[in-house]
Amino acid sequence: MIRLAIGTLRRHRGAYAGTFLAALLAVALLSGGGLLLASVLTAQPPADRFAAADVVVSGERAVTVETVTHKRKKDKDKTKRKVKTERLAGAGTLPADLAARLAGLPGVASAVPDLAFPVEATAAGRPLRGADGAPVVGHGWASAVLTPYTLRTGNAPGPGEAVLDADLAIRAGLGVGGEVTVTSRTGVRTLRVAGIAAPTGRDALAAQGRCSSPTPRPPRCPAWTGRRRSASSPLPAPPMCAPPSSGPSTARCRPVAPPAGAPSSARSRS
Structure with missing residues (x-):
């Protein structure tokens, strides 16, 4: 049996080598795809510019436009709606007084506009x-x-x-x-x-x-x-600057121990 197997291998060594190479490449391809998928599923982008912020408040990052067209055909009214959304390169602007409003919330130590x-x-x-x-x-x-x-x-x-x-x-x-x-x-x-x-x-x-x-x-x-642009997040220290008096802003706020009876987390309203 062993001699027969060895003899067959010698006569068809090219076919066996090709099969082994194909299996090796298939395993390598599957392994590479699996590693790529795992990295995508587990990747978490760094906070970068707002890394020290506990909470960030920003504006909308997309603009949506709805177009409504009315047509009348054979005594029938037809309405056609078309919605188009475009992604912005950055965050939209926020109200100028938002940083001050956030800083005044219970449990917020400071709000820093960016x-x-x-x-x-x-x-x-x-x-x-x-x-x-x-x-x-x-x-x-x-x-x-x-x-x-x-x-x-x-x-x-x-x-x-x-x-x-x-x-x-x-x-x-x-x-x-x-x-x-x-x-x-x-x-x-x-x-x-x-x-x-x-x-x-x-x-x-x-x-x-x-x-x-x-x-x-x-x-x-x-x-x-x-x-x-605007954002809001919590700081470990007292306010570092006053919010801008005009124009949109980015605010950052940090929760501290809230007073008795106050909510445990700060909320922002724009």
Whole structure:
């Protein structure tokens, strides 16, 4: 029996080798597909910009338009409705007073508005981009606690100043005292680098380069006005800034021990 099997194997070694190779490739393909499916099902995107926030309140991320058409045919009325939804690139805006309303809720320690707006930044005539070509986004410095960003060198920005994330500063070859030119919807402005900041354990966030202005209120920094977003989440400390007096905002709030008889969780209404 063994001799017969060995003889058959010798005569048909090519067929057996092909069968073995096909089975090996099939197993490899199934294993790769299984690993890919498992990674998709178990993957959890990082919080990134709002990693230190307990609760985030944001606007709608899609716009829905409904079109109604009326037609009359042979003494019959026909109504046709068409609904189209478009996904927004970012969150919609929120009411200007939302941060103050959230901060006043029982059990909320603070509400921090986050103002985010696209900018074009250049240094020595060279355009600046974040990691992997990510865009540079402007923020109010007060919202740095939402990630949080901490200063590695320098100070918080004042009028005419900005704080860059560490990765952006390295790419630009800038340090404290250097100059960066920022272009927004309202014009061009040259700002002095007041400090270099970074999230805990890394130089920057993966999705953006951060350039922080001294205040989240555009009227005080006209060259930085632009698209605004809003979010709300809890903080481990007292309020870091007052909510903007006009325009949409992002608010962040942190629950603390509620007073007797108060609800155990905070709710927001827009």
